[in-house]
Amino acid sequence: xxxxxxxxxxxxxxxxxxxxxxxxxxxxxxxxxxxxxxxxxxxxxxxxxxxxxxxxxxxxxxxxxxxxxxxxxxxxxxxxxxxxxxxxxxxxxxxxxxxxxxxxxxxxxxxxxxxxxxxxxxxxxxxxxxxxxxxxxxxxxxxxxxxxxxxxxxxxxxxxxxxxxxxxxxxxxxxxxxxxxxxxxxxxxxxx
Amino acid sequence: xxxxxxxxxxxxxxxxxxxxxxxxxxxxxxxxxxxxxxxxxxxxxxxxxxxxxxxxxxxxxxxxxxxxxxxxxxxxxxxxxxxxxxxxxxxxxxxxxxxxxxxxxxxxxxxxxxxxxxxxxxxxxxxxxxxxxxxxxxxxxxxxxxxxxxxxxxxxxxxxxxxxxxxxxxxxx
Numbered sequence: 001x002x003x004x005x006x007x008x009x010x011x012x013x014x015x016x017x018x019x020x021x022x023x024x025x026x027x028x029x030x031x032x033x034x035x036x037x038x039x040x041x042x043x044x045x046x047x048x049x050x051x052x053x054x055x056x057x058x059x060x061x062x063x064x065x066x067x068x069x070x071x072x073x074x075x076x077x078x079x080x081x082x083x084x085x086x087x088x089x090x091x092x093x094x095x096x097x098x099x100x101x102x103x104x105x106x107x108x109x110x111x112x113x114x115x116x117x118x119x120x121x122x123x124x125x126x127x128x129x130x131x132x133x134x135x136x137x138x139x140x141x142x143x144x145x146x147x148x149x150x151x152x153x154x155x156x157x158x159x160x161x162x163x164x165x166x167x168x169x170x171x172x173x174x175x176x177x178x179x180x181x182x183x184x185x186x187x188x189x190x191x192x
Numbered sequence: 193x194x195x196x197x198x199x200x201x202x203x204x205x206x207x208x209x210x211x212x213x214x215x216x217x218x219x220x221x222x223x224x225x226x227x228x229x230x231x232x233x234x235x236x237x238x239x240x241x242x243x244x245x246x247x248x249x250x251x252x253x254x255x256x257x258x259x260x261x262x263x264x265x266x267x268x269x270x271x272x273x274x275x276x277x278x279x280x281x282x283x284x285x286x287x288x289x290x291x292x293x294x295x296x297x298x299x300x301x302x303x304x305x306x307x308x309x310x311x312x313x314x315x316x317x318x319x320x321x322x323x324x325x326x327x328x329x330x331x332x333x334x335x336x337x338x339x340x341x342x343x344x345x346x347x348x349x350x351x352x353x354x355x356x357x358x359x360x361x362x363x364x365x
Contacts (some may be wrong), residue, residue: 001343002327009248017255025254033250036290037243041235044329049231054209056227057220061213101201112234112333119334127338128331133345136330140323140346141353147318153297154314159305165314168360172319175360176353183348187341 044108051109055094064090078138078181079131081121088117092135099139102148111139130188137184141177144169234333241332245324249287258283274358277309281316282354286347289322312361320353 017026058064068090075089082088091114098107118131128136147169154162213220252258262283266276277299284292296313303309323346331339
């Protein structure tokens with residue numbers, strides 16, 4: 001599925017660009033796209049190095065395990081394949097909390113640690129497990145309470161009430177999260 | 193008020209981790225360095241996945257194919273109460289975070305920050321995440337190449353979030 005989408009975007013883009021006389025822009029986009037990919041990763045590097053360091057302290061100090069123990073009853077309903085008290089639960093909770101609070105740069109490292117923990121239980125390591133798909137669904141739905149970037153952008157533009165997008169944002173994000181979890185559960189059951 | 197609370201979350205979290213670590217006799221710097229070292233490996237592992245996605249998305253946008261897709265989709269979405277001005281936002285949001293923020297900025301600059309369309313694009317930006325990027329980063333970092341149903345689930349959730357954001361802006365205004 002990902003391979004087909006990639007093919008469609010790339011090959012479709014090249015063919016469409018060629019037909020409509022934009023082949024120079026397309027060639028340029030190949031390299032600017034590659035460059036922005038590298039820039040994004042190296043932008044994330046500092047954040048990953050710092051937070052993975054902090055999270056190692058949290059793990060050795062027992063915070064991750066404590067979080068996992070406290071939140072297991074609730075979180076394990078969403079991740080039935082993960083045993084209670086597994087460190088993955090601790091990282092999942094950290095990831096979700098950071099997302100909710102709008103701390104995107106702390107959310108990604110926690111999500112990655114969660115994925116690593118889930119990977120340890122994966123019998124075919126190049127294939128996603130149902131628990132990984134659920135965690136991904138939660139992250140793509142992006143549970144946000146305060147859309148800080150957009151409030152800032154509207155404030156800069158001189159909005160009368162920049163915060164009036166908070167309620168619609170919470171409603172929309174709740175809808176997409178709920179739907180993501182439902183369809184993820186359905187896909188899990190109907191997948192071979 | 194809310195801004196102040198969020199501003200304190202990260203510092204408090206850092207101090208909490210450090211205090212608990214100190215109480216439990218964790219060798220703070222040694223542990224930090226050991227964990228931080230993983231950061232580089234993760235970045236190197238996910239980089240090819242992110243580059244692959246970014247190239248495909250950049251080509252698709254630069255070729256004009258995205259605009260063509262918007263042109264096709266807009267008349268179908270109009271009867272659902274989704275104005276043509278916010279349709280590009282829905283497509284961009286799934287593909288590129290920076291691209292969708294830029295588009296939202298354009299709409300806000302053009303129509304004013306309090307216009308219905310501006311509130312719609314801002315809500316779309318805030319209520320979903322960049323599915324293609326999230327998949328590339330998380331699955332790339334752990335070396336998962338068979339993503340199974342994760343992509344269609346993410347895209348479907350994006351579509352629902354998009355429509356919900358537009359309708360929520362109509363209801364709460």
